[in-house]
Amino acid sequence: MTSPYAKELEVAQLAVQRAALLTKRVFHEKAKGTVSKDDKSPVTVGDFGAQALIISALQANFPADEIVAEEESAQLRADPSLRDQIWEHVRSTRLDDAASEEAVLGGAVKDAEAMLDLIGQGNSQGGARGRIWAIDPIDGTKGFLRGGQYAVCLALMVDGDVKVGVLGCPNLPVNDSAALTADIGANQTDDEGRGVIFSAVIGQGATSRPLGSGALAKGQKISMKPITDLSSASFCESVEAGHSNQSESAQIAQKLGITKPSVRMDSQAKYGSIARGAGDIYLRLPTSKTYQEKIWDHAAGDLIVREAGGQVTDTTGSRLDFSVGRTLASNRGVIAAPAAIHSQVIKVVQEVLGQK
Numbered sequence: 001m002t003s004p005y006a007k008e009l010e011v012a013q014l015a016v017q018r019a020a021l022l023t024k025r026v027f028h029e030k031a032k033g034t035v036s037k038d039d040k041s042p043v044t045v046g047d048f049g050a051q052a053l054i055i056s057a058l059q060a061n062f063p064a065d066e067i068v069a070e071e072e073s074a075q076l077r078a079d080p081s082l083r084d085q086i087w088e089h090v091r092s093t094r095l096d097d098a099a100s101e102e103a104v105l106g107g108a109v110k111d112a113e114a115m116l117d118l119i120g121q122g123n124s125q126g127g128a129r130g131r132i133w134a135i136d137p138i139d140g141t142k143g144f145l146r147g148g149q150y151a152v153c154l155a156l157m158v159d160g161d162v163k164v165g166v167l168g169c170p171n172l173p174v175n176d177s178a179a180l181t182a183d184i185g186a187n188q189t190d191d192e193g194r195g196v197i198f199s200a201v202i203g204q205g206a207t208s209r210p211l212g213s214g215a216l217a218k219g220q221k222i223s224m225k226p227i228t229d230l231s232s233a234s235f236c237e238s239v240e241a242g243h244s245n246q247s248e249s250a251q252i253a254q255k256l257g258i259t260k261p262s263v264r265m266d267s268q269a270k271y272g273s274i275a276r277g278a279g280d281i282y283l284r285l286p287t288s289k290t291y292q293e294k295i296w297d298h299a300a301g302d303l304i305v306r307e308a309g310g311q312v313t314d315t316t317g318s319r320l321d322f323s324v325g326r327t328l329a330s331n332r333g334v335i336a337a338p339a340a341i342h343s344q345v346i347k348v349v350q351e352v353l354g355q356k
């Protein structure tokens with residue numbers, strides 16, 4: 001008997017691998033076709049192109065499933081030159097493994113118009129019922145533009161619960177035991193020895209494997225590092241001070257007895273890094289009373305960390321609730337840590353946030 005979600009996992013991994021090939025090409029281009037969205041955040045040819053390729057693969061395999069994706073197609077319909085730049089990448093990005101390209105991912109997108117339609121298919125409102133995929137085609141677009149970390153993220157939720165999660169991290173070291181250092185978030189590239197896919201299926205553990213461009217390598221099990229002594233622990237957080245409160249995180253770390261400075265890196269690469277024991281704790285502390293975290297920014301990472309032996313909650317200690325729409329409207333911030341110390345971390349988080 002094949003294991004549950006085997007087909008979903010295979011499609012998700014290959015779809016993420018192919019989308020990452022596209023983002024890697026754009027990463028090395030000087031002009032990345034960057035435009036500003038209504039909320040002032042950046043989006044590039046890479047984000048749109050990766051979203052089109054992933055949705056194409058999902059629709060070829062699971063036509064009845066809903067999709068919640070970050071990007072919209074409206075802006076592109078009004079900008080033919082940007083559309084053509086994206087189409088050039090979507091048209092020409094193929095897996096090296098031609099058999100998987102056709103038989104698993106369903107082959108090429110027909111034309112630029114079909115590509116725009118695909119990008120627009122990620123408009124589900126989410127919710128607690130049925131099969132819903134969450135896509136962040138480039139998470140950490142600011143890191144992507146700066147030359148830091150970024151991730152191609154895909155997760156399947158069934159009735160509001162994350163069942164499959166895949167993160168493609170082109171700029172992280174392949175080696176799971178490469179410890180997190182402060183420079184990991186800066187000046188990174190996808191040279192030799194870099195690029196990893198993290199995956200998890202509910203109840204089946206978490207794995208990592210080289211991202212590569214050929215047939216998928218066999219995965220190896222990953223697990224969080226057991227911590228006995230918090231003074232030797234490390235924690236990671238966003239590079240962007242506007243995404244996570246970095247002075248509160250420093251106070252929390254100090255109270256926990258953590259002596260190392262935080263490792264700042266963009267994207268869900270943080271979840272993958274602690275899941276494989278390269279770091280220990282991920283703190284994401286709200287910077288505004290109104291910002292609601294998006295489900296595509298957390299779904300894959302949440303499952304990968306939990307399947308690796310971690311616990312993921314918000315700052316109040318509640319599990320992340322992916323069943324309430326496109327955002328995590330019932331949660332505030334994110335705290336991810338090995339299960340054995342998670343409650344100790346939450347206690348200190350509440351002491352520090354409670355002082356405000």
Ligand SMILES: Nc1ncnc2c1ncn2[C@@H]1O[C@H](COP(=O)(O)O)[C@@H](O)[C@H]1OP(=O)(O)O
Pocket residue numbers: 039041042139140141143237238239240242243244265266267268287288291297
């Ligand atoms: N005020 C905010 N608080 C937390 N996260 C934010 C905020 N504004 C944007 N983000 C999101 O944080 C994610 C990146 O996280 P990190 O800093 O850890 O790499 C992006 O998906 C970004 O969304 P967006 O795509 O709208 O820019």
Ligand SMILES: [Mg+2]
Pocket residue numbers: 136138139140296297
């Ligand atoms: Mg994101």
Ligand SMILES: [Mg+2]
Pocket residue numbers: 047070136137138139140141
């Ligand atoms: Mg994004």
Ligand SMILES: [Mg+2]
Pocket residue numbers: 041042070141
């Ligand atoms: Mg974005």
